[in-house]
Amino acid sequence: MEAFNHRLNTYIDSWMGPRDPRVRGWFLLDDYPPTFVCTILYLLMVWMGPKYMKDRQPYSCRRILVVYNLALTLLSLYMFYELVTAVWQGGYNFFCQDTRSAGAADDKIIHVLWWYYFSKLIEFMDTFFFILRKNNHQITFLHVYHHATMLNIWWFVMNWVPCGHSYFGATFNSFIHVLMYSYYGLSAIPAMRPYLWWKKYITQGQLVQFVLTMIQTSCAVVWPCGFPMGWLYFQISYMITLIVLFVNFYIKTYKKHGASRKKDYRNGAVASVNGHTNGTAPAETVKHRKPRAD
Template identity: 65%
Template sequence: MLLWIICLAQELILSTWEGAYNLQCQNLDSAGEADVRVAKVLWWYYFSKAIEFMDTIFFVLRKKNSQITFLHVYHHATMFNIWWCVMNWIPCGQSFFGPTLNSFIHVLMYSYYGLSVIPSMHRYLWWKKYLTQAQLIQFLLTISHTLSAVVKPCGFPFGCLIFQSSYMTTLVILFVNFYLKTYKAKSSKLNTNGSTSSLELKNGFHKDLVNASNGGVHKKHN
């Protein structure tokens, strides 16, 4: 899965670069073959959202109810459906930006969880909360990029831009709430309970973090 996401990120960067995509605003039909190439890559990106959505289904089948959080279900279910719409109506142009950032974030996340299965690496996995911060930065950058096309339009559907920025705003709110409840709460507990909480938070394997990780840090999971 990690290699797949790396290939997606690479192909998105190369195809938009070769198609001379406008970073500020890119319409749906001005880049010719590059638009077709981007659409093909985004189809595979959509397919990855379907795989991520299966996480929730597997949790239900395995009765892992403690891992099924509102953030997890909301994020995966909405992304799967939203990207079905994207691939039907706006499969290129301005749609490239969010997946490019998201692919990069997923490279970091899958790398983290790949390392987490190696016991000797646990002492080095102190940076889990920074993945959530990176996700928040991703959402804010996507909102800024989307609104730039509202301020200076290029022909990309206006309604799609408004929907995208609104949806990303809901993710910012939910992820900020997750971050504050998870990391700030654990930081406060550390101040009162000492070294045990410190170890749990430092290594990123506290049971509450694992349960929420599919919402705040994927697979766990904008």
């Protein structure tokens, strides 16, 4: 295994160039296979999990979902706060920021972004809970694509560009995840469901995040500062894929469902709040629950 890792690392380094020595020896970062294996195991879970649960009763997971989502809310809040303060401390430039220009602020951002990378591994549990609860309609291509790619992308980011212009997307995404995981934590409490009205705006916030990240990344192409151009072009391309997929999700989830609800009202049907009435989810509303875009 050590010989294989050495050959693989040599190949990756010859392709990508020298790694950033500031993350040498950090957990999961020296070798790519652990990250790749975790991704393969995740995809196997997506494929085999629903089959395993097919003839079994769904699990509630209510209490653990509250704890899990609260923990990710707090982690996202911590990352957002630390990134914002480090960017302010280092006087980061919105238009372009190199990876070796802010001293101690760079080091702080590197440490926070490692947690951001690791959080993408933790977030595989989102899908695990969908499978246990038999919410298979939530396991969309967008959901799997986003989860599987982010962990791998951030392994490469942490090894080559772990600070500088890489900060923006992670900062904005951490803020969105504060809103998103707090929403899902509260939605696991039946009595809170009628009061949760902002899910639609979380998706809108995600789309704003992708557009602003693409604009901010493009600024570094127009006004370069030494940040590697290859990374900038890749990030722009990746943002485009997310924008296309999230716009498609938004249209299918909210525009079509909105038209369907208007038709129900015209036919005299009684609509429930967020698909729930008195904190319970009737069987007929569960079937049409909005898929989760994260």
